[in-house]
Amino acid sequence: MVTGSYLRKIAAVALFRSTKSLRSLSSRSRYSSSYSEEITEKVYEDLNRRIDKFRKELNKYARASFRSRSAASSLSNLRATLTDMKEKQRKHEAANSIALIPSIVTLEVLSNGTTHLRPSLIIRTPQKVYLFNCPEGTTRFLPSLRVKSLNVCDIFATRGTWDHIGGISSVLLSKEQGAQLTRLHGPVDIKHFLECIRPFTDSDFVLAKYPAPVEERPLDIGSYQDAALTVHYLPLSGLRGAAVNEAHRMDLNRPVKPIQGVDIAYLVELSSPPRRVDPTKLIELRIPSGPLIGRLKNGESVTLEDGRLIKPEDILFSEIAEEQPNTLIVECVDFEAVDSIKNNSLLQKFIVGTEKMNFVVHFTANEVLNSNEYTAWMNSFGPQCLHIILNGSGPVLPHIESIYRNHALLSHLSPNLFPPLLGSQFNGVIGQDDECEKHEGNLIYARPLQRFALRGSLNTEDPITIAVKGADIESRINQSESTRKAIDDFKNECNSTECSNDMPRISFLGTSSAVPSKYRNVSGYLLQLSESSSVMVDCGEGSYGQLRVLFGVERCLEILLSLKAIFITHAHQDHMNGLYTMILRRHEAFLAKGVEYRPLVLVCNFNVLNPLRTYSRCFCDLEPLVNVVNISNRSPAFRNRGDRRNHLRRGDDSRLSGIMDIVKLMPRSLFDRAEWGLTDILAVQVHHTRMANGFV
Structure with missing residues (x-):
């Protein structure tokens, strides 16, 4: 049987x-x-x-x-x-299908790295959007280019660090249910990390799933190809990160090395464009209108009723539209990577002049970019190649209109509560097709939103702009006499109110949005206790960018040096996804100032620690940079999960453990009441999700 x-x-x-x-x-x-x-x-x-x-x-x-x-x-x-x-x-x-080969392809700058967002760009066709590097806050800034997360199906990362992959989780969560497959190109273990943090979305008692399936395409696959383009993966280095020894790991006064040693450049080659149909040839060959013409345009040969075989080339124009099909996207962090890219076999045809390289996008930092070796390699592509610099050293301009317009209005009402943002000195309009000043002929430091045509002509009928004009605010206020009077009364009352001292001071880096959005950011609060001491409560995605834009580059550096601790209330992504950037930027601030590093105190539960450990093992080891105060084990044992859930839902606090004194758990080598400006720190369990706390 x-x-x-x-x-x-x-x-x-x-x-x-x-x-x-x-x-x-x-x-x-x-x-x-x-x-x-x-x-x-x-x-x-x-x-x-x-x-x-x-x-x-x-x-x-x-x-x-x-x-x-x-x-x-x-x-x-x-x-x-x-x-x-x-x-x-x-x-x-x-x-x-050949029918999907796009007639218009553009390269557009999402961020040049000077304000909130680390450098990032997109290649756009009418059907798809290809994202190159996805830093923290990407979801918030995509609408500035009129791009929905739903349309981002391919994400290419040049390095396996949080600056390049930190926004992927939010992009996936912003998609609709049943969305198409999202491919992650480049570093390995991104999908593994996403699965690690997936349960910690804003969902109390169920495991949230990403709306779209995810496929990881590592370096050894070699390339990606679809109807629009081919992207070749070019390895830039040997196994630099794999041999990090324990002595280097524990030396906190040296830069943190990534775990993954191979960075990746991407060579983008557009598919040959479809030739246009010549109407005169259709008439000469007596081809009837209808589906036969569509089949010919798709590259198929057809047989007419009279028996004649018609091939696609019989009805198409002989010439091909003007285009600039070849783009290289590269980030070299050291001269070993420069040697790798110089000797890559796929680039030799452009260096010897057999084919033309049209654009090279450089995420490379100035320390390498300005070297003689790197400059010589750039020049090897010839004068016709345009070099686009996106490394955080370009013009400091607003990247998103909604943030700057709203803040400018609030700053007009109360400049003390809403000081000017980094980049708000700009007064005018930023357009996609603005001319950028060229340096040394064929090198430009790109502006935000700037676009370049890879194929076809740019649509100038409805351009994307960022308009930040002081005159617009004055005009809105002066439209109503009653509004004008109310504002004047408010300002007079504020001016008559005396403040005894400037400290302590609290700054809201977000307003508890579930995901980063056009107008609001997620949770993050900076409490400045004195000029030399500050702490944070929660650190959602984009918190460092908010801090940088709010205080400026130099003042932000000082705040990072004074940052003693970060308290995480609970393990939802909107409360903790900015933690990795904050730890790394704080470490870099100590190195930049030549100050001996002191670990950051991280007060949290083990659900926050699990993603941190996974990230440290897969991408960049941040664990030595923090001293963890684990507050997981203070809750009483519940009989079962269902019993616990019912108590929390009906607000019965008779079984909660009450208050925990955090000071008793603080590391004595780091915590000093007088130096920190804190006498007591209490954690109070709250009704929200597993091990959620408020801090007093």
Whole structure:
């Protein structure tokens, strides 16, 4: 008798073989060929033959048999899998159809790294958006380019550090349910880290899932290809990060090395554009209007009713539209990486002049960028290549209109409560197509939003702009006499109120938005206790960017030096995803000032520590930079999870542990009441999620 377990094994083997065959097919060619179609049909025929064979065997046995029903269920699952495979194959072929080769492709600057956001850019087609580097706050700034997270299906990271991948989680969470697959290109273990922090979304008692499936495409895959373009992965270094010894790890006065030693540059080559149909040739060849023309445009040959075979080249213009199809995106952190990129075989055709390199985007820091060796390599691409610098040293300008317009209005009402932001000195309009000053002929430091045409002409009818004008605010205020009077009365009252001293002072780095948004940021509060002491409560995504823009570069550096501790209330992402940047920037501030490093005290529960440890093992070891005060084990033992949930929901606090004195747990080598300006620190359990606390 054929058992259900036996049939399930056969089904699993058939599924494995068919999936393996389809994977090999998808890697053979960008477009479907007669060879791949023939092999695909053989796979489907084999699966159908097996299904038919097992169906006949099942018919020999009683339908009421348990084994028969189990086997029938297995075959039903196999049929469903076969249908799903066919649908995926159809979508793969459709996605790589010649009809989807875009006629317009642009390179656009999301951030030049001078204000909130680390450097980032997109390549845009009418169908898709390709994001290169996804730092903290990316979700908040994508709308400034009229881009939705839903349309970002490919994210390329040049390095495996938080500055390059910190915004991926928010991008995924901002997608709608059932969104298309998101591919993560470059460093490994990003997906592993995302799974680690996935349960800690703003969801109290269930494990939240990302709306879109995620696929990781590491360096060894070599390249990515679709209908629009091909992206080659170019390794930049050897295993620099893999051999970090324990002595270096514990030396807190040296820069932190990334765990992953191989950085990646990306060579983007656009697919050859489809040639346009010549109407005169259609008339000459007497080709009727209708679906035949569409098939010819898609690259298919057609046979007319009179028997003539018409090929696509018979009806197309001979010339190809002007385009600049080749772009290199690179970040060299040291001269070992420079040697790697200089000697890469894929770039030699551009260096010797066989093909033209049109754009090189440099995320490279000035220490390497301005060296003679790097400059010589840049010049090897010739004078026609435009070098775009995105390394945080460009013009300091607003990157998003909503933040600066709202803050300018509030600052007009109360400049003491809302001091000017970094970049707010600009008064005017920033446009996508503004001319940038060129340095040494073919080198520019790009502005935010700036775009460059890789193919086709730029649409100038509805350009994206950032308008920050003081005159606009005055005009809005002066529209109403009553508004003008109310504002004057408010200012007079503020001026008559005396403040006894400037400290302590609290700054809101966010207003508890669940995700970074156009107008609001997530949770983060800076408490300045004195000029030499400050602490933070919560550190959501983008907190460092908010701090930098609020206080300016130099003052931000001083605050980081004075930052003694960060208290995390609970482990939701909107309360802790800015922690990694804050730890690293604080460490860099100590190195920049030549001050001996003192670890940051991190007060949190173990749900915050798990992602920190995972990040430290996969990307960049931050654990030696913090001294952890774990407040996880103060809650009483609940009989079971359901009992705990019911008590929290109905507000019954009779079983809560009450208050915990944090001072007793503070490391004596770091905590000093007089130096910190704190006499008592209390943690109070609150009704929100597992081990959530308020701090007093």
